[in-house]
Amino acid sequence: MSYPAIYSFWQKQESNSSELVIAQGKMLKQRILLYIESSKKIMTDIDLKLQSVLGDAADVIVWGTGQLAMKLLAETSLAKANIVAFVDGNPINQGSVISGITVLSPHQIQLREMRQPIIVTSILSQEAIYNAIQKMQLPNPVILLR
Numbered sequence: 716m717s718y719p720a721i722y723s724f725w726q727k728q729e730s731n732s733s734e735l736v737i738a739q740g741k742m743l744k745q746r747i748l749l750y751i752e753s754s755k756k757i758m759t760d761i762d763l764k765l766q767s768v769l770g771d772a773a774d775v776i777v778w779g780t781g782q783l784a785m786k787l788l789a790e791t792s793l794a795k796a797n798i799v800a801f802v803d804g805n806p807i808n809q810g811s812v813i814s815g816i817t818v819l820s821p822h823q824i825q826l827r828e829m830r831q832p833i834i835v836t837s838i839l840s841q842e843a844i845y846n847a848i849q850k851m852q853l854p855n856p857v858i859l860l861r
Contacts, residue, residue, distance in 0.1 A: 761860050762791040765834070768858050769796050774831045776855065778802040778844055780811070780818055784836035788814070799831055800824060804847065825851055832856040 724743065765787070769775070775796050777784060780803045787793045801818045803809060809820045819827075833848065833855045835841045841859050848857055 758786075758790065761787070764858075764860065765796075766792045768832070768834070769793070772832045773797060774799045776800045776802060776824060776829060776831050776833045777836055778821075778833050778848075779836035779840070780808045780813060781837060783838065787836055793834070793836075796834075800829060802833070804844070821847060821851060825853060830855055832858055834858045835860065 769792055775798055777793070777796075777798050777800070780801055784801075798814070798816060801813050801816055802821055802824055803818050804821055806820070808818050811818045833853070835844050835857060837844060838861055841861070845857055845859065848855070
């Protein structure tokens with residue numbers, strides 16, 4: 716999935732020295748490349764975990780419909796999974812459709828007594844999501860990415 720974006724970093728220089736600007740630019744480039752490599756490793760590790768989990772699960776529920784979920788659907792073995800439901804706690808996302816599947820509220824999977832494993836597709840909110848699942852007393856196995 717394409718996501719058009721462009722960012723730039725600017726800082727006003729007191730000096731007219733182009734050497735300082737070039738040196739800072741090289742450092743920024745190195746740090747961005749390091750970030751990209753680190754991100755690739757994280758995605759590879761996540762995909763390896765998904766492959767091991769998905770090998771055992773015929774059907775799964777994907778909890779979370781944010782940017783990471785979309786990236787996982789586009790670039791990892793999650794794209795090949797038999798997803799029976801998407802779940803999101805944000806009412807803004809509920810009712811939308813991803814890959815032909817309507818996004819449900821957490822309460823809806825509880826009402827439907829869905830028992831498939833839940834893959835939590837958020838790293839930043841995974842603890843809060845896990846706690847919400849526990850509070851709802853859902854019997855589903857829960858798979859965290861990290």
